[in-house]
Amino acid sequence: MLALAVLSGCDDSRTVAKVGRTGLTVEDVTQLRAAQSPSVRAAPEQTLEVLVDRALLAEEARRQKLHEQPTVKAQLAAAERELLAHAVLERAVAPSVTDEALRARYEAARSRLERREVHVAQIFARMPEGSDEKTRRQAQVRINQAYARLAGGEPFETVARELSEDLVSAPQGGELGVVREGGVDPAFFAQAVALAAGAWSKPFITPFGWHVVKALEASKTVVPSFDEARGVLESEARQEAQAKLMERLRQEISVRRYPERLKLAEEKSKPQGEGEAR
Template sequence: MTYTPTRASLVKATLLSVSLALPGWAQEEETVTEEPTSPSVTAETVVATVNGEDITVAHVAAARATLPQQYQQLPNEVLLPGLVDQLVQQTVLSQAIDQISPMIEIQLDNERRQMVAAQKIESVVSDGVDEAAIQAAYDAKYEGAEPTTEWNASHILVETEAEAADLVEQAREEDADFAALAKEHSTGPSGPSGGELGWFSTGMMVEPFETAVADMEAGDVQGPIQTEFGWHVIKLNETREKGAPALEEVRQEIVAELQTSAVEEAVAKLLEDADVERMDIETLDPAILTDPSMFQ
């Protein structure tokens, strides 16, 4: 029988959900009293022993950190006895196996490798992304940046040039209601909202549309303008010059860039210093990835 991580996660969640469903759980939750944690309790404190194998407070805390999201919301006083039960059940099940399958052994190798690598990444990110680095990256990216032009426009999208030309004439009439024309005639997704496109800047619209808008004055109506989507009648509502964003507006973007850069640099340095030998994988048949005999 093939044992996969997905099935492992399912079994883990099932064991806990069964424990939560037992009547004893409700009774225990009702009788729990809030008492301060004893100073003598440490990570090594044993909460259960199964056939001589200890389960510690640290094991329980680590199990809580990997619970499915639906259980993460439960209070610790509810989770604690359930997690102990879960670990006892897992321990007795694992002890009942005479020999761990080759696939499980390899998956454990991969899981340990992944978790240790993640710890190193966390360390790299923590060391490389602080407030000073964020400010320096912001200054380098935006200091002295020229203001950019942004446009606020509405449009009517139709299938033919003739339709667009006729709507241009109607939209240019005195007291014309562009929004009403868009709601009645536009085939685009903005039609129901009167053709409003909101604010946009260079590169956000297809080129013929953007070129037309860039040459317009606020209040102008232009068309027909053809793009890959059809024929447009465009009304420019307003323009503005927007300077550099405030740091808080782009903080998350800068943090993500710094994190990515820090990890990439760390990996590159480690690989440069590492003794890595690779075989020519071109000689491998990709079918080996799904060959069940690999784990027999």
């Protein structure tokens, strides 16, 4: 969003152009360039010309007193409100999301972050949600055939390559790699984690279809690395900081609502002509 500074009270040493009553600053140029993709980022001189054009249009809008129209005034107020809200939230959150703060949070949360994982392979019979009766029967027949061949002594890898409908794992003999608690369907993980190394399950169903899963190794409990957990930790820290800020603001700043006036807002938001008699 273009931030235009009115010259009165501006630090002229930061001003790079004057368009009517509007001053364009170094920060205006920097902000617009930062919003551009690095691959198409314009030079400062080109960026300034873009800003000058927008400032000319804004000046003309003021000359036409468009900024005094209720709709435009509401849009300007909304833009200011969102920018200020974002700025104060970022200031409140900043101390909680430093590298040092997040690492301390990680150490305190290690036991909570523990997850079980198991290295598995699978044989899969696809059954998309909403499948008709014929597709459901075919999927069940396919998985039962696979299980019968396993029970007859055929290697899991051979049966997976020939019958599994998982296009990624089938060529690898059904190997899926390591699956972690919370990262796959709960029913699938429950079956996999209950198996001893080398054992396979009976056929079971998930929202994706039928499976027979084999544990290639015994399950184990791991703690994700700091880098793996950082996104979750930062999200939690942000939510907590925002909740504390909002709690404080609700105590310090009065809020008075006028619910009886909301009907007017509802009426103004209706498309033109809606509700009119025909």
